[in-house]
Amino acid sequence: MSTHAPVRTQDFAALAERSLPAPVWDFLAGGSGEELTLAANRAALDAVTLVPRVLTGGAGRTTGADLLGTAAALPLAVAPMAYQRLLHPDGEAATARAAKAAGVPFVLSTLSSVPVEEITALGADTWFQLYCLRDRAATTELVRRAERAGCSALMVTVDVPVMGRRLRDLRHGFALPPEVAPAHLDPAGTGRTHDKRAGSSAVAEHTAQAFASDLDWDDLARLRADTRLPLIVKGVLDPRDAARAAALGADAVVVSNHGGRQLDGAAPGVDLLPAVREAVPDGCRVLLDSGIRSGTDVLKALALGADGVLLGRPVLWGLAVDGEQGVREVLRLVESELRSALTLSGCAGPADARRLGVRGAAR
Template identity: 75%
Template sequence: MNAGHDTAPLPVRLEDFAGPARRALPPEVWDFIAGGSGEELTLAANRAALDRIRLVPRVLSGSGAPDTTAELPGGRAALPVAVAPMAYQRLLHPEGELATARAAAAAGVPFTLSTLSSVPVEEVTALGGVTWFQLYCQRDPGLTAELVRRAEDAGCAAVMVTVDVPSMGRRLRDLRNGFALPAGVAAAHLDPATTRRAAERRSGTCAVAEHTAESFARTLGWDDLARLREQTELPLIVKGILDPGDAATATAVGADAVVVSNHGGRQLDGAVASADMLPAVREAVPPSCRLLLDSGIRGGTDVLKALALGADGVLLGRPVLWGLASDGAEGVSRVLGLLAAELRSALELSGCAAPADAPWLTTLGAGR
């Protein structure tokens, strides 16, 4: 017995970081990062889909200790994992995106910086590491082109354009809270006057949804994606695709990679789980297209399941924010370190020497 000791148990799974994060944050900030849209049916479906998948391990493969490195857009990474784009990280920790980027660089995985970052792209890329810039196309095409040039000039390794947000989903937790950004937190890449006007109208609304509605293009089409492809020589990643036909069109237009994603259950409530669409999307795109899974990843076995279904890697979202809220860069480092340990174990126990071996595995329960 260790009577009198208040030391918290050592986290042994990524979900263990959620409790400390929730205790560290104001309730409305926790709701902002944890919640989904509508009745949160798709948010729950993402986990249910991954939990439903079963792997058939192989034995006597002679693989030994696995190599976890993988080829992702912009270069080779220590894990088949990139940190997902997530907005306004200074809500969770004073260093915000700087802390997360520092931890991602130390772990050897790409960090995706959101257009809605609370830290400018130049400050993030100055830390080193691999940075992907997530782009929300603006109503003014000139501002979109300026953001792309800014990302290139800062040294970003890829541009990830999000295509599933003509407007923000109705996130009921935020609406009930009348959520608005506090003083000192703003979108570093957008006009601050837009954020300020939305905050002044916050009664009965979500100010974040209002100020993005003033900025984001709502009528994007495939021609816009083609023009974006012409504007940059960086690898182009298209995030927010669920339909296999859309994935095929994206690659035909020039996308180098596709992220199968329902925005973590934060856009259309009732949309299909991302993992359920992964096999069909893999069949629809050429082998040269890098395929990433986003939405619901909570551990190394989830990463292995995504790889077995045809993904080249995954985006890790909310668990990174849990680590950031609980202990800044050190917390994010612990999250990524634990994920790496889980993935090494999952690869070895399944008979895979490396992530590229995962499609060898038989899966049951996918795509239902």
């Protein structure tokens, strides 16, 4: 740790970059292609400005919110992120413990390096993120496994028919070390994640073999019929897709471009957020993913119509720097920033944010 305590989540980024091998840092930090969308996510959020209210009385009383029936301490969930044991030996277990301590849901990836049963045993409110596999029976078994383990929601990612072309990983010939593997997939088929070859990504090659690349709306309808868990559809940008997902019974949609890691040149999620909010019924929750770095970013998302956000890379920065304690500190910083932003904008809590004036974004 630095002699100066981090005072914002980005301070953890600098510490994490210094502590990690370059290939691992680039796997964490990088985007696809020329990383245009990766940069655009931040530029779009930075361009949003808020019009605070004054003399409202009791501003900043609470940061709590309801997220799919969960009384969360913050209007956020920890985003699903793969292979967290790359960053710390405890991996997803450390992150889940920190999320539980912070009172927010933890979303566990299909590509977790720790199995779902070990995560739910820690007591965190756990949502399971699903990648649909070529083997449809294996996909169904993943859903059943998440249900048996006690997950409280299912989040299906729909924007990865194939993994985006991530140039940093190709330059490194990125592969997982022997001690890290996808805990939920067939061990006999995951050895290729460790096969390092110049100019290729072993992780991308593995997902190309494992993931279904031909998902359609019928698949989503079957998944909706196949589970009683709340269903969240992640990876939506077009309001027409959001509306169709809601019509098929999705309980929530996540406006996301996968953190700039899929289609390079895709629009920033925050730019589409207001239109998505208008396209879905009030009963369908809307979450924003991609580019969130601070409590002020959370407030901007709420003001533009989101019910909450997914927090991604900052959590991994904290994990890389100091394990569970690092993640706890990242979440504490976001909570402190959000409380300050709510107070200064005249909002008693997250529910008031939608009444704020917003500039610099489509509405």
